[in-house]
Amino acid sequence: MIDSSHTLIIAVDGGGTGCRAAIGTMVSGVLARAEGGRANMATDPERAIKNVIATVEDAALGGGFSLGRLTNAAAHLGLAGVMNERDASRIAAAFPYRHTAVTDDRPTALNGALGGKDGFLLSVGTGTIAAARTDGVFRSVGGWGFHVGDQASGSWIGREGLRNVLLCHDGFFAHSYLTRALLAKFNDDPNEIVAFSMSAKPGDYGAFAPDVVESARANDPVGQKIIRAGADHLQQCLTALRFKAGDALCLTGGVGPHYACFLPPETTSGLCERRGDALDGAFNFALTQLGKSTEVRT
Numbered sequence: 001m002i003d004s005s006h007t008l009i010i011a012v013d014g015g016g017t018g019c020r021a022a023i024g025t026m027v028s029g030v031l032a033r034a035e036g037g038r039a040n041m042a043t044d045p046e047r048a049i050k051n052v053i054a055t056v057e058d059a060a061l062g063g064g065f066s067l068g069r070l071t072n073a074a075a076h077l078g079l080a081g082v083m084n085e086r087d088a089s090r091i092a093a094a095f096p097y098r099h100t101a102v103t104d105d106r107p108t109a110l111n112g113a114l115g116g117k118d119g120f121l122l123s124v125g126t127g128t129i130a131a132a133r134t135d136g137v138f139r140s141v142g143g144w145g146f147h148v149g150d151q152a153s154g155s156w157i158g159r160e161g162l163r164n165v166l167l168c169h170d171g172f173f174a175h176s177y178l179t180r181a182l183l184a185k186f187n188d189d190p191n192e193i194v195a196f197s198m199s200a201k202p203g204d205y206g207a208f209a210p211d212v213v214e215s216a217r218a219n220d221p222v223g224q225k226i227i228r229a230g231a232d233h234l235q236q237c238l239t240a241l242r243f244k245a246g247d248a249l250c251l252t253g254g255v256g257p258h259y260a261c262f263l264p265p266e267t268t269s270g271l272c273e274r275r276g277d278a279l280d281g282a283f284n285f286a287l288t289q290l291g292k293s294t295e296v297r298t
Contacts, residue, residue, distance in 0.1 A: 006027070009287060010077075012076075013109075014105070015079075016080060017038065017203040022282075032060065032065070038051060040080045041081035041087070042083070043201060053095065076100075076282045077092075080126075080145075101289055109252070110132075112277045114274075117133070118132075119249065120132045122249070124153055125253035125254045126254075127155065129142075130237035132243070141241060151229075155202035161208050164178075164225075169183070177220050227262055246270045248270050
């Protein structure tokens, strides 16, 4: 019989920019954390798995735990790019922990932000998560990844910024402060933007999102156009999830809160602070998983 009160619990939140790991126990909660490299299963699964394992080990060592204890741990890994249950099972088998559950990052983000309660979540970072929990039932839309989805995300914003630079360079639109500033980052050479795009990952594009967001707040016409298009998409996501005015809504992620002033007032009337983040959500899922799979010694 396993003493679940002292079994290590591993939680991971992984995406296109990086991953975070937390380690703790059922009794003491989170005891150590660490941050590591990118962990998007759709863009580079082998690297993602290596980065997650390395980050978990960093958290263990930082908390004074021997790496040998990890083999008996209960883990919940919320990783961007996990598309279905078959993928989740295959990915879980690649990790050396005794009990490993893998989901994409939408359930963990929702669970953490709402603290297990009903409501809606727009988590907009490198990618975009639009999810809801109603009467305990989880639903989501979008989240199909950078190449065919993730509208409104940091990576989408950055790419739209560069796309508009090239349109302005070709004379389709007048340059703005934003487009000139972005072009300057590439030595005023549009060919360098093209070369960048040949190997750029979502996180690479996301590095330009702060420039676009800041310009939109300063009423730059191109920045405003991009952010308003992103806000329109987020509103459509909420409509698809059957959101109603006054419903609890969390805006999280590096970009999400910046959309608050671009969404209709009726949408933000129920805006609430998040109770936790995706790492908290993953830790709570792992706690539940451990409770179901083991018994506490008395």
